[in-house]
Amino acid sequence: MPVTDVSGPQEHGxxxxxxxxxxxxxxxxxxxxxxxxxxxxxxxxxxxxxxGVGKGTVFRRFGSRAGLMLVLLDEDEKANQQAFLFGPxxxxxxxxxxxxxxxxxxxxxxxxxxxxxxxxxANRDPxxxxxxxAMVLRRHVYVLLQAAGTTGNIDAQVDALLxxxxxxxxxHQLVDRGQTLDQLGDxxxxxxxxxxxx
Amino acid sequence: MPVTDVSGPQEHGxxxxxxxxxxxxxxxxxxxxxxxxxxxxxxxxxxxxxxGVGKGTVFRRFGSRAGLMLVLLDEDEKANQQAFLFGPxxxxxxxxxxxxxxxxxxxxxxxxxxxxxxxxxANRDPxxxxxxxAMVLRRHVYVLLQAAGTTGNIDAQVDALLxxxxxxxxxHQLVDRGQTLDQLGDxxxxxxxxxxxx
Numbered sequence: 001m002p003v004t005d006v007s008g009p010q011e012h013g014x015x016x017x018x019x020x021x022x023x024x025x026x027x028x029x030x031x032x033x034x035x036x037x038x039x040x041x042x043x044x045x046x047x048x049x050x051x052g053v054g055k056g057t058v059f060r061r062f063g064s065r066a067g068l069m070l071v072l073l074d075e076d077e078k079a080n081q082q083a084f085l086f087g088p089x090x091x092x093x094x095x096x097x098x099x100x101x102x103x104x105x106x107x108x109x110x111x112x113x114x115x116x117x118x119x120x121x122a123n124r125d126p127x128x129x130x131x132x133x134a135m136v137l138r139r140h141v142y143v144l145l146q147a148a149g150t151t152g153n154i155d156a157q158v159d160a161l162l163x164x165x166x167x168x169x170x171x172h173q174l175v176d177r178g179q180t181l182d183q184l185g186d187x188x189x190x191x192x193x194x195x196x197x198x
Numbered sequence: 199m200p201v202t203d204v205s206g207p208q209e210h211g212x213x214x215x216x217x218x219x220x221x222x223x224x225x226x227x228x229x230x231x232x233x234x235x236x237x238x239x240x241x242x243x244x245x246x247x248x249x250g251v252g253k254g255t256v257f258r259r260f261g262s263r264a265g266l267m268l269v270l271l272d273e274d275e276k277a278n279q280q281a282f283l284f285g286p287x288x289x290x291x292x293x294x295x296x297x298x299x300x301x302x303x304x305x306x307x308x309x310x311x312x313x314x315x316x317x318x319x320a321n322r323d324p325x326x327x328x329x330x331x332a333m334v335l336r337r338h339v340y341v342l343l344q345a346a347g348t349t350g351n352i353d354a355q356v357d358a359l360l361x362x363x364x365x366x367x368x369x370h371q372l373v374d375r376g377q378t379l380d381q382l383g384d385x386x387x388x389x390x391x392x393x394x395x396x
């Protein structure tokens with residue numbers, strides 16, 4: 001096999017280092033552009049140009065725009081979970097449960113807003129709407145409500161709280177009802193405190 | 199114009215009486231079949247046969263199966279609103295607000311389950327998800343929470359409570375999590391009482 005395939009997992013040596021570097025550059029550029037303009041306004045050309053690489057490199061690394069956005073969502077979801085499960089307070093375990101719950105909701109509001117395009121598509125499909133990523137969030141909110149000493153049907157409270165983080169709901173509140181992310185964060189805090197009896 | 203059109207709003211005399219009778223027979227039959235088997239299992243043939251009319255009459259009266267189901271949903275929605283706005287207790291205005299809120303949720307769970315096919319389709323579209331019928335429900339829950347003397351951000355509490363009546367959520371709870379409508383009714387009651395401080 002005299003031909004070396006530099007696009008797949010077999011790459012090695014300088015090509016592999018270049019590939020990893022380009023991948024990181026593209027994800028960083030995409031993350032910045034999405035945060036600034038919303039995913040739906042960001043094109044492959046924008047991303048390639050902001051990363052200083054050719055457009056072909058984007059396709060070689062991620063297959064498609066949707067592929068890149070999925071990797072971005074996945075990386076951010078992992079970083080987000082890391083932060084609320086193991087990170088510093090107020091998200092992480094050193095803060096009291098109610099403070100963690102409030103911080104969690106406020107952070108997820110921003111997360112859901114940033115990734116609204118992909119999350120909203122996933123939301124249309126009940127399988128993914130109630131699938132594994134949502135289960136991690138449910139479990140986390142359940143544990144925090146329980147640790148905060150809430151009474152009554154905790155499952156129902158988890159599902160009710162998480163409805164305020166639904167990407168379509170957030171978008172509706174922001175676009176149709178003129179709310180801000182800060183106001184939605186206050187609403188989350190108000191409900192979290194109420195359920196925990198504070 | 200010697201030809202009389204018996205299918206449209208111009209019909210009169212015996213034809214109009216027949217048309218109204220067939221319409222009522224078909225809606226009653228459809229309502230019974232949907233309640234017994236779920237809308238997705240009910241065909242036009244089933245409905246025509248249960249109503250004792252020809253299949254052609256169903257198409258003449260409602261245009262299509264989807265047309266009939268929409269009329270059924272609309273009639274049931276109107277009857278349901280009539281009941282919780284003006285009907286006897288515990289749904290209607292003579293009962294205390296918390297009792298009305300509990301009865302409202304329990305009745306809407308059954309309503310959402312019966313009409314899950316159409317409501318779930320409407321749910322996929324944020325325009326109809328947050329459109330006029332949903333606004334009537336939001337307003338009703340808001341007024342009851344307020345009358346029950348709840349504190350904190352009432353809008354957030356309304357949205358959180360109504361998430362428990364989402365048709366896809368109900369279906370997920372029943373099918374994937376082995377819950378019953380009675381258990382979901384208890385969960386609704388638990389959250390309603392908690393928000394109202396009882």
